Amino acid sequence: MDKVISRWRQRISQLCKIRGRLEGQLMRPRPMRIGSVVKQYMFCGKASCACHRDPQKKHGPYYYLSYKEKGQSRYKYLGKATSPEVERARNYQVFQRGMAQLGKIHREIIDLLWTIGETKMKEGNEE
Ligand SMILES: [Zn+2]
Structure with missing residues (x-):
């Protein structure tokens, strides 16, 4: 059991590093505009x-x-690939993905912590 638990702990440390990097990026977002870019x-x-x-x-x-x-889909012409508005819309998508990834990492850490906790609860009940 201890071997398995140490593997879970390693995974948690690994996830914390990834999360730290991601949070570092997310706390300094680039200029954004809401929406998705259609090519x-x-x-x-x-x-x-x-x-x-x-x-x-x-x-x-x-x-x-x-x-x-107001609940309706709208389109706005942004121009060529290099236009700053395209960049801002892309930055928004990067930010959105980052936030979603952060949530996933966080949930995985919580699940692992629960799993570790539950093994200790089981051990506690057996004694
Ligand atoms: Zn033509």
């Missing part, structure tokens, strides 16, 4: 253009921000 390639108005014959030659990518306003 699109498009046909143009010129009938003679190659984009009408070959889908690989469609124009773009063009970026849109997809977000909700």
Whole structure:
């Protein structure tokens, strides 16, 4: 049992390190704007253009921000890949993912602590 418990403790230490790094990033978020970035390639108005014959030659990518306003889905044109608004929307997604990951790590630590605690409770009951 002790071997198993020490493996759980190792896992907890490992998770704490990952969590520490993640919290370090999350406490200094970059500028953000709420929404998710949608990438699109498009046909143009010129009938003679190659984009009408070959889908690989469609124009773009063009970026849109997809977000909700009063429960309704909305889109806003953001521009090319390098636009600061695209960056801000990406930063938001990175932040969201980081927060979700933090929650997962936290729950795993709590589960492991409970598991360790429960083995001690069982031992306590057997005596
Ligand atoms: Zn075209």
